[in-house]
Amino acid sequence: MTVPVDTAAQPVLPLRVEQSDPRQQQRKRTDAGLFSPMALQSPGAAQRDQPTLAEPAMLGSTAALGIGNGANPAIGNTQQHPHLARILARSSDRVAWLRARARGVTATDVARFSSERALQSVVRDKRYGTGFAGNAYTDHGRQREPEIARWVRAEYGIAPSDALFHASNSPLHLATPDGIAVRGGGALELAEIKTTTTAWKSIPRSYLRQVWWQQYVLGADRTLVVWEQHDDFVPVGDPRCRWVERDEDEIYRLVTMADRLLELLRH
Helix, strand or coil, rough: CCCCCCCCCCEECCCCCCCCCCCCCCCCCCCCCECCCCCCCHHHHCCCCCCCCCCCCCCCCCCCEEEEEECCCCCCHHCCCCCHHHEEEEECCCCHHHHHHCCEEEEHHCCCCCHHHHHHHHHHHHHCCCCCCCCHHHHHHHHHHHHHHHHHHHHHCCCCCCCCEEEEEEEEECCCCEEECCCCCEEEEEEEEEEEEECCCCHHHHHHHHHHHHHHCCCCCCEEEEEEEEECEEECCEEEEEEECCHHHHHHHHHHHHHHHHHCCCC
């Protein structure tokens, strides 16, 4: 989960089509490019590929795992959906969530990986803190996220999630996606929700870094980025959305920078 912010000053990434060579995982991919051929979609276009959700409510919840009903989560849904075994904390327990995030590299950190100078800035903030406790824009984003999440679930079948996951190959690579769906065959799809004061023509690059990082951590194939525009904190129309496919080259670069960040923090 990332805190929604005002994006008026955010740079945006023009649409491009390119094929990436897999580096992090040994599975064949047939992605057509950075974005799927589907353009900005209306709700009516969402009724395809309905998911097999891991559970009926909050994905990865203890109820879904059968805790309290005699089921053992270690041999239950975690075998069918291995990502559930990698939950470290939940944002609903904010103290535990913040404590767990502080130990590793999150999508919020990775969003800033635009340059070497930016990496050094992240190092300073991880060591000493930023003092930022939120503002009117982040408050609005938190208030609107549950409503937007309901829209996402109704139109795309992606369940909301508050779980903090670690990557399968690193306990310090962390992500809290806003939504998760398990499609047929076990493929994961994520949702990332944003609020903005501007009409996006494309997704800001910093948000794309967050999305690719979350895909890496969860092992997901693609992410539905959903944004709601507002005018003086009043929503303007329905949310809009776009699918973002995995980009293995970007993931490789982000993982390399994340490992360097952790190394710098050790010294």
